[in-house]
Each structure stands twice: as C-alpha cells, then as structure tokens.
Amino acid sequence: MKLLRKNVTKAFALLLGVMFLLSIGGASAGSNYIVPTGLKDISNVPRSFFVKPDGTPNVKIVVGSYSKAEDVASAADIAAALGSILYKEEEAKNIAVKLRKAGETDVALEQVIYRYDYQTMTVDHGLPYNSGLVNWSKSYDELPADYWFNGASYTANYSTWASSFSAQFKVKDSDAVNGDYLYGWDIEINELSLLPIDPADWKGIAPPKQADIEIPSRRIVVSVDYTLYNYTVKKIKVVREAYPEWGVPEKTVVVNESRIGNSIDVELDNGTIVGVISPGVGAGDEFTLLGTKYHVFSIGRGSFTAGEVLGTGWFAQNESKLLGNSRWEITLIGADPLQEKAIVTVKDTKTGELYGPVVLKLGEPKNVVVSGDTVELQLKLEALSENLILGKIAQISGYGNIKTYSSGTYVEYNDQRWIMSVDSDGKYIKRISMTNEDELIGNPLDVLGIYTIKYSFDMRSLNEKDVDFDINRDGKITDTSFVVAKATITILENHPKIHELVLSVGDRIPGTDYVISGVEGVKNIVLKTPTQPITILDTEVNFVNPTSNYILVGSNRANLLTSMIFGHYHLPVDFRVWFGEYPVLGYIPHCDLLKGRGVIIVAGSTPKATRKAATILMQYIAGLS
Incomplete structure (x- = not known):
C-alpha cells in the first residue's frame, strides 16, 4: 500500500510538473523537446553563436566530468555537425565562365531512298528535257515505281532497293576500358524494308505515306575493336601569315600530330599507326560494350x-x-x-x-x-x-x-536480343561484334538505345498558273498542279552533343557584341579546421575570462556547469519529475555566470534523452550551412 501511494505521488508530481511547464511556455510548441522556463528555443540561435566571421569556431562543447559514454558520444556528434559550418566565404577572383549549349542531334546517316523530280527524270532516267516530261505525275497515285535508289541512281523498284539497302558508319570514342573512352564503333546495316501503317493504301509502287521500318534478323552488325594504337595524323600548320599588300605568301609546314585510339579512330582520322599501346582488354579490367560496363574475371580463347x-x-x-x-x-x-x-x-x-x-x-x-x-x-x-x-x-x-x-552467346539490350561474336587469344579480348537476333520494327526505330532510325515521306505540288511556267513542257500553261516526292531514311544519335566554351573576364561572347566585364556574387568557400580542442570538461571552463560561447551536454547531475546555471536561473533540478523522458534544449543569449557569453543546454533525464536532444541540435546546425 505504501509502495502504491509512493508511485501515485510520483506520477502526480510528474503530471503537475508537465502541466506547469506547458502553462508557462516551458514546452516548445509542436516540437519533440522541452524548453525550460525562462530559456529561449534553439530556433533563435544565430549562426554567429557557433562560428566567428573568419570561419573559426566561436563555441566550446562542455561535457560533464561524471558523464556517461552516451553523453560523450553526443558531444562528439555535435562537434562533427559543427564541422559542416566552419568556413568563410570570400569573393572569388580570376573566374572563368563555362557556357554550355546542347547542339543538334548528330546525324550519322541520311539517305534519300526515293526521289521523283525534274533532275531524276532528266538525269537518272534520261528523259528529254523538252518532250519527255509530258507525263509528269499529278498525284500520289500516279507516282512511278522505278525511282527508288539502287546505290548509284534513282532507277530501281522497291524490292530491289530493299534487298540492296546497306549503310555503314563509324563513331569515335564511344566505349571505354578502365574509364578511358578511346574506342569507336563500326556499324553496318545490310537490309531494310518498310511496313505501311495502312497496307490497303500501299501498292508497293511509290513510297508509303506512313510506314514502320523493319530490319530482319541478323542484318545489323556493331563491332568494337579493343586494341589501342598510337597513331599520327598529318596536319598543316601555319608558320607565317600572309601579307598580300607586300606580296608575302602564307608559309605552312606539314606536321605529324600524335593521337590515341582504336582502328575506327585511325580510319576516321586517316591516320598512320605507329605502335600498339594496349593489345586489348585483360583479366581484372573494366570495359564498356555499347555503354554497359563489365568487369572481366578471366579470358579464354574465343x-x-x-x-x-x-x-x-x-x-x-x-x-x-x-x-x-x-x-x-x-x-x-x-x-x-x-x-x-x-x-x-x-x-x-x-x-x-x-x-x-x-x-x-x-x-x-x-x-x-x-x-x-x-x-x-x-x-x-x-x-x-x-x-x-x-x-x-x-x-x-x-x-x-x-x-x-x-561467339553465339545471346545478350539483351533494351529488350532486344543480340548475338555476340568474340575475338580473344586467352590473354586479351581483341574485338567484340554484336548482331541482332530479333527482328526490329518501329518508326522511329531504336537501336541499342544509342541510335534512332527514322523514315519520312514528303510530297509537294506546284501549279503551272501560279508560277506562269509550262512545267511538263507540253506547250501550254494550264491550271494544273504537278508533284515531286522524296522518301528519306535518317539515322540519328540519341543524345545531342553538348558544346562548351570557357570564357574569362574581357573575352567576347562569339557571335555577339557582348564582352564579359565581370562576374558578381560568386564566392569561394574557405574551410577552417579547428587548431584547438572544441570539446572540454566542465572543470576546464574559464569563468574569469570566457572566450567563446558554450554548448553544455548532459543533465545537472552529469554536468557541473549545467547544474550551476539551473540553480542560478531557479530552474527545476529533478529532470525526471519535471521533464520526464523528453529531450531538453534551451538557449541563453547572455549568461550572467559566463560574462554575457551565450549558452545552449543539451540535456535530458537519461543519457538516451540527451542523445535525442543532441540529434535535434545537429539537425538545426546542419540547416545553417
């Protein structure tokens, strides 16, 4: 019965204490911590409390001599958080400005596959200039079937074009070995056909107005050569400018410029191989294949x-x-x-x-x-x-x-299956080729997530009376329109090139009359590393001549300075009764005991509550950076 009465009394005292604190503003509204009566909320603490104008610490963290390990850890956490705001901003000098502009998407290939106009009629088909144009087409349905491109002229029909279509293009520096993007691609498409969106509207004569592109299985080959060469490229260097007023010509010399790349780079640069830098990809290397990064564990033959x-x-x-x-x-x-x-x-x-x-x-x-x-x-x-x-x-x-x-292994890229061909000698991967296993269909058609192939058809008409000219050369100018038509296959890189230009103060922006006169509002961040301890014991505080603000970690039972301040300001001394398990945080802008220096109390009735209080203060400090 005595035990029950004692517990009831303790609970009643705790309830009264919390009600008293709430009634006089002792609890910070809407927060998870208690602000003791008469102290300010930490949201009022300015950055200058923690940091001096030169970026060095303006605060000491005080740990009680009788503190437990949790309080010591809390002090260390606060010190770590302080490190994020120990810096000074200085006006930046000698600034360079980098201008970035996304350029047009690179066109890897553009091929006109059907062309019906004055030139293809008279040149490719040899029609007489004056008498051979009387049957010039007036509509889509009249377009002829034999104006498809056969590789040399526009004289083929659709089936001949589709079976003979081929495109080859090479791309520099697209894959990497150990982070160095020095390896280009060789891409070859050997067959392509068109699937009309509305088959009933297409007779296989003129190009379809709208169509998907179809590439049959095993008709695209993408190869990467992993042998790295040192090669030279002949360049013309001007060693003397021309002075035409005096009759002095320009003087040039041919120099050999040294470069690094694979066989694709050598071919595109019209270079001459000097030597081999790397024979290929070895075990332990990381390399990319069509943008996917691999780590090599071992290499065999093939x-x-x-x-x-x-x-x-x-x-x-x-x-x-x-x-x-x-x-x-x-x-x-x-x-x-x-x-x-x-x-x-x-x-x-x-x-x-x-x-x-x-x-x-x-x-x-x-x-x-x-x-x-x-x-x-x-x-x-x-x-x-x-x-x-x-x-x-x-x-x-x-x-x-x-x-x-x-060779023969299937791999998947963007839900497309490809067959791999491997050239390796047991020590190095020399070359890898990929061939599409799946039939590829679409418009635009994605290839390996790297290229997009597009088909387009364009037909225009022109009326003789509108231009007052006898277009079909029949000797009359009538109210008749005649058409021209063109169909195109375009292969685009999926990602546009980013063009960068670095300019300094005094430079002119190309293509404009603007000159960079200065750059304002740019600051350098100078980090400041403490040269003296910022965490001290309560017995080390200098009351006579305090030189900083103080963060006191631990309750009045663990920290002597916290106990003195609570006594001086007539604050509750029994944390458990008055504050329960809540974290306790309070701010004194000008503490009498410390010659007007600022103080933050970080405490709780238990080390766990103090840890919570420290975490809240750390989050506040982080927001000041």
Missing part, C-alpha cells in the same frame, strides 16, 4: 567470363536502397566491424522475390542469386565502419549476370 558492374554504395544499419541503377534492393540488417561481417537481405524489384539473410565477409565475394550457369547477383563487403551519427555502416559492391561469353 571467350571471356565477366559480369555487369552494378556499383558500390554505403549502407547504414536497417537502410534499404538499390545497388547502383540495378534492380537489386539491398537492406543492411547488421554489421560487426570486429568480426568483419555484415548481414543483408536482397529483393529483386523486378519480380518481388526476397533472398537472405546473407552473411558477407570482408573482402570475400558471395554469390547471392544463381540461375543455371549465370550468377545473377554477386555481392562483396568492401569496408566496415562505425559512424558517430549513422552507427554501423557497410560498403557493399556488386556484379550482375556473371557468365562466360563466347
């Missing part, structure tokens, strides 16, 4: 074993996120730096299937998802650490679709 590089990321305990841009979501369940282990679960976001828990050992690859001869997901624990703010964290990397690739 084959290699590799996996897609998914990326590397840091994970906090209980954090879930995708590994790179992959479909695999990793959750860190736990980490033990002492045993050098981490436990994770894995979710396939494509299928929803869950895997694990999986134990990862530091530095040891772990096959997590295996399907037949393919390792769909391999994870590796790269590093372990214990962060004062995030807790235990782990760095995890991953590879996907690890398998052996050889």
Whole structure:
C-alpha cells in the first residue's frame, strides 16, 4: 500500500510538473523537446553563436566530468555537425565562365531512298528535257515505281532497293576500358524494308505515306575493336601569315600530330599507326560494350567470363536502397566491424522475390542469386565502419549476370536480343561484334538505345498558273498542279552533343557584341579546421575570462556547469519529475555566470534523452550551412 501511494505521488508530481511547464511556455510548441522556463528555443540561435566571421569556431562543447559514454558520444556528434559550418566565404577572383549549349542531334546517316523530280527524270532516267516530261505525275497515285535508289541512281523498284539497302558508319570514342573512352564503333546495316501503317493504301509502287521500318534478323552488325594504337595524323600548320599588300605568301609546314585510339579512330582520322599501346582488354579490367560496363574475371580463347558492374554504395544499419541503377534492393540488417561481417537481405524489384539473410565477409565475394550457369547477383563487403551519427555502416559492391561469353552467346539490350561474336587469344579480348537476333520494327526505330532510325515521306505540288511556267513542257500553261516526292531514311544519335566554351573576364561572347566585364556574387568557400580542442570538461571552463560561447551536454547531475546555471536561473533540478523522458534544449543569449557569453543546454533525464536532444541540435546546425 505504501509502495502504491509512493508511485501515485510520483506520477502526480510528474503530471503537475508537465502541466506547469506547458502553462508557462516551458514546452516548445509542436516540437519533440522541452524548453525550460525562462530559456529561449534553439530556433533563435544565430549562426554567429557557433562560428566567428573568419570561419573559426566561436563555441566550446562542455561535457560533464561524471558523464556517461552516451553523453560523450553526443558531444562528439555535435562537434562533427559543427564541422559542416566552419568556413568563410570570400569573393572569388580570376573566374572563368563555362557556357554550355546542347547542339543538334548528330546525324550519322541520311539517305534519300526515293526521289521523283525534274533532275531524276532528266538525269537518272534520261528523259528529254523538252518532250519527255509530258507525263509528269499529278498525284500520289500516279507516282512511278522505278525511282527508288539502287546505290548509284534513282532507277530501281522497291524490292530491289530493299534487298540492296546497306549503310555503314563509324563513331569515335564511344566505349571505354578502365574509364578511358578511346574506342569507336563500326556499324553496318545490310537490309531494310518498310511496313505501311495502312497496307490497303500501299501498292508497293511509290513510297508509303506512313510506314514502320523493319530490319530482319541478323542484318545489323556493331563491332568494337579493343586494341589501342598510337597513331599520327598529318596536319598543316601555319608558320607565317600572309601579307598580300607586300606580296608575302602564307608559309605552312606539314606536321605529324600524335593521337590515341582504336582502328575506327585511325580510319576516321586517316591516320598512320605507329605502335600498339594496349593489345586489348585483360583479366581484372573494366570495359564498356555499347555503354554497359563489365568487369572481366578471366579470358579464354574465343571467350571471356565477366559480369555487369552494378556499383558500390554505403549502407547504414536497417537502410534499404538499390545497388547502383540495378534492380537489386539491398537492406543492411547488421554489421560487426570486429568480426568483419555484415548481414543483408536482397529483393529483386523486378519480380518481388526476397533472398537472405546473407552473411558477407570482408573482402570475400558471395554469390547471392544463381540461375543455371549465370550468377545473377554477386555481392562483396568492401569496408566496415562505425559512424558517430549513422552507427554501423557497410560498403557493399556488386556484379550482375556473371557468365562466360563466347561467339553465339545471346545478350539483351533494351529488350532486344543480340548475338555476340568474340575475338580473344586467352590473354586479351581483341574485338567484340554484336548482331541482332530479333527482328526490329518501329518508326522511329531504336537501336541499342544509342541510335534512332527514322523514315519520312514528303510530297509537294506546284501549279503551272501560279508560277506562269509550262512545267511538263507540253506547250501550254494550264491550271494544273504537278508533284515531286522524296522518301528519306535518317539515322540519328540519341543524345545531342553538348558544346562548351570557357570564357574569362574581357573575352567576347562569339557571335555577339557582348564582352564579359565581370562576374558578381560568386564566392569561394574557405574551410577552417579547428587548431584547438572544441570539446572540454566542465572543470576546464574559464569563468574569469570566457572566450567563446558554450554548448553544455548532459543533465545537472552529469554536468557541473549545467547544474550551476539551473540553480542560478531557479530552474527545476529533478529532470525526471519535471521533464520526464523528453529531450531538453534551451538557449541563453547572455549568461550572467559566463560574462554575457551565450549558452545552449543539451540535456535530458537519461543519457538516451540527451542523445535525442543532441540529434535535434545537429539537425538545426546542419540547416545553417
């Protein structure tokens, strides 16, 4: 009965204390912490409380001599947060301005595949200039069937054009080995046909008004040569300008400019190979193939074993996120730096299937998802650490679709199946070619996510009376319109080139009369590293000549200075009764005990509550940066 009465009395006192604080503004409205009566909310603390104008610390963090480990950790967390605002802004000098402009999408190939006009009638078909044009077409239905391009002239029909269509183009510096984009592509399309949107409206004579492009299976080949050469290109260099008024001609010399690239680059630059820099891709290298990055584990003759590089990321305990841009979501369940282990679960976001828990050992690859001869997901624990703010964290990397690739292996790009051809000698991958296995249909038609192929048809008409001219040369000018027509296949790069120009003060912007006279409002951030401790014990505070503001960590039982201030301002001394489990935060702009210096109280009735208070203050400090 006595015990019950004692508990009821304690609860009643706690209730009265909280009601009293609320009634006089002791609790910060809408927040998760208590502001003691007479103190200000920390939202009133200016940045100058923490940092001097020169970017150096203006505050000391005071830990009680009798503090527990949690209070010490809280002080360390606050000190880490302070580091984010210890800097000084200075006016930037000698600034260069980078102008960026997205250019037009590069046209890799544009081929007119049907052309019916005055020139193709008279030149390609040899019709007489004056008498041979009387049957000039007046409408789409009258367009002739034999004006398709046969590779040399516009004299073929549709079936001949479709079976003989071919296009070859080369692209520089599109793939990389170990981050160096020095490897170009060789692309060849050997057959192409048109599928009219409305088959009933097309007779196979003139080009369809609207159509999809169809490329049959195995009619596109994309090749990448991974041998890297040092080559030279002949360039003309002007060594003396011309002075025509005196009859002095320009003087030039031919110089050999040294370059690096694969066989595609050499061919496009009309270069001369001097030597081999790298014979190909070796085991342990990372290379890209049509933009997808692979890590090579081993190389055979005509084959290699590799996996897609998914990326590397840091994970906090209980954090879930995708590994790179992959479909695999990793959750860190736990980490033990002492045993050098981490436990994770894995979710396939494509299928929803869950895997694990999986134990990862530091530095040891772990096959997590295996399907037949393919390792769909391999994870590796790269590093372990214990962060004062995030807790235990782990760095995890991953590879996907690890398998052996050889000639005949199927790979998928943008939901299109392609067949691989591999040229390797047991030490190096020399060349890889890809051929489409799937039939490709569309307009525009995407190829490997890199190129877009478009078909277009254009027909125009012109009336003789409108131009007062005898267009069909029949000796009369009548109210009759005659048509011309053109169909085109265009191959475009999917991503426009970004053009950059760096200008300094005094430079003229090309194509305008504007000169850059100056750049305003640009600041340099100068980081300031503390040269003296900013965390001290309560027994080390200089009351006679305080030189900074103070952040007091810990309750009045743990921190002597907190106890003195609570007594001086007649604040409650029993934290548990008056504040319960709430974090306690309060701001004194000018503290009498410290010669007018500012003070922030970071406390709680338990170390756990103090930790919560420290976290709230850290978030406030982060918002000042």
